[in-house]
Amino acid sequence: MIIAPDQPEAWEQTARAxxxxxxxxQLDLPLPGHGRTRVRWAALAGLAxxxxxxxxxxxxxxxxxxxxxxxGGPPPPAGSRWGVWAAMPPGPSLTAAHYDGTWWLDxxxxxxxxxxxxxxxxxxxxxxxxxxxxxxxxxxDGVRPVPGSWPAVGMAxxxxxxxxxxxxPATAVGPPGGYVNRPGFTHGGGGVAACWxxxxxxxxxxxxxxxxxRDIGPHAFAHLGAIDIALRSAMAAxxxxxxxxxxxxxxxxDAGSRRALRVRTLIEAVATEVLDRAGRALGAGPxxxxxxxxxRVADLTVYxxxxxxxxxxxxxxxxxxxxxxxx
Numbered sequence: 001m002i003i004a005p006d007q008p009e010a011w012e013q014t015a016r017a018x019x020x021x022x023x024x025x026q027l028d029l030p031l032p033g034h035g036r037t038r039v040r041w042a043a044l045a046g047l048a049x050x051x052x053x054x055x056x057x058x059x060x061x062x063x064x065x066x067x068x069x070x071x072g073g074p075p076p077p078a079g080s081r082w083g084v085w086a087a088m089p090p091g092p093s094l095t096a097a098h099y100d101g102t103w104w105l106d107x108x109x110x111x112x113x114x115x116x117x118x119x120x121x122x123x124x125x126x127x128x129x130x131x132x133x134x135x136x137x138x139x140x141d142g143v144r145p146v147p148g149s150w151p152a153v154g155m156a157x158x159x160x161x162x163x164x165x166x167x168x169p170a171t172a173v174g175p176p177g178g179y180v181n182r183p184g185f186t187h188g189g190g191g192v193a194a195c196w197x198x199x200x201x202x203x204x205x206x207x208x209x210x211x212x213x214r215d216i217g218p219h220a221f222a223h224l225g226a227i228d229i230a231l232r233s234a235m236a237a238x239x240x241x242x243x244x245x246x247x248x249x250x251x252x253x254d255a256g257s258r259r260a261l262r263v264r265t266l267i268e269a270v271a272t273e274v275l276d277r278a279g280r281a282l283g284a285g286p287x288x289x290x291x292x293x294x295x296r297v298a299d300l301t302v303y304x305x306x307x308x309x310x311x312x313x314x315x316x317x318x319x320x321x322x323x324x325x326x327x
Contacts, residue, residue, distance in 0.1 A: 010053070014157035015117035018057045021047070022081050029062045031069055032187040033249025037242035041194035045238075048198030049205075052299035053157030055195040057114045060084045063188045064122050070184045071174035073135055076120065083118040083138075085163070086179065087111040088131070094165060096125035096134060096172075103134060103172055105165040108146075115145035115161035123170075124179060133179040134170035142166035154302030183249065186256030190241050192306065193267040197234050199300040200271040204231065206286050206293050207278050216281070223281035227274050234270040237263050258323070261316040268307040271300060 021027050029043055030036035044062065048055025064082035067073065076082060092108035105125055112121075118138050124131050136143070142165060149162040179185065204227050210216050211224050241263045244255065275297060279287070286293040 010157040011159035045198030048195040073173040130176040154298040183251040186260040189260035200274040220281040223277040
């Protein structure tokens with residue numbers, strides 16, 4: 001019997017890359033709304049194109065630093081690696097209670113990306129006054145990631161586990177509802193879309209490389225042409241959204257929600273089209289024999305489901321009906 005040498009798990013490889021990116025200053029990105037949002041999103045897209053799980057952790061870290069700046073949270077220690085654990089799906093939940101002069105977290109938080117590599121986290125929890133955001137140390141006593149709670153192949157490198165909190169001290173960041181009721185909440189949605197766009201570029205690369213090396217046939221060339229139009233449209237939409245954020249960082253025009261819904265829905269549609277067209281053009285070969293491509297396809301398929309599909313388009317439709325639009 002031939003025994004393969006032990007290989008690090010996907011999350012361990014991504015954790016090393018994430019740690020190196022933080023330590024090198026690669027993730028010291030411009031804050032959104034400070035005049036260089038295009039640069040911020042381009043950096044996230046580039047990381048996501050190479051590795052969507054790394055892009056996911058980078059986006060969470062960069063978003064956390066922006067939130068701390070916007071809401072006046074505690075300054076991040078040098079070399080700290082942050083995540084934002086804010087999903088609130090049905091099922092187990094996290095609560096916070098204030099006693100003995102301290103906030104304490106108890107319960108289970110789902111969808112915690114970077115559960116075993118983040119040193120600090122911004123996490124939402126239910127309180128008597130509503131949902132609040134808290135900063136906590138992941139190494140604190142009582143924080144326990146649940147191994148095996150993310151058995152999926154897609155985004156395996158993001159180490160998105162359930163995490164249990166048992167009487168963990170935390171610092172409140174912002175008022176009740178402050179996490180979502182701030183201009184930066186919609187700005188951050190564009191950063192996620194930039195990662196989806198980068199992931200779609202990564203999925204499309206093998207088709208472009210093949211077309212530059214040989215005659216791939218009329219149907220595959222047609223798919224490549226359609227992918228080019230889709231990706232360039234996505235890039236233009238991201239650039240326009242970034243410029244609008246820089247022009248109105250405090251969202252005084254009250255356009256943030258519509259802008260985020262539009263750009264996220266467009267990028268999700270583009271990425272879905274790229275997945276479909278690249279698969280049709282390339283066939284089963286890369287999925288069966290190119291591990292990097294197969295991983296990118298699986299990762300992007302899972303990551304796109306962070307989009308809320310018809311719920312988001314319904315919300316956009318209601319906003320357009322209420323507030324009008326400038327078609």
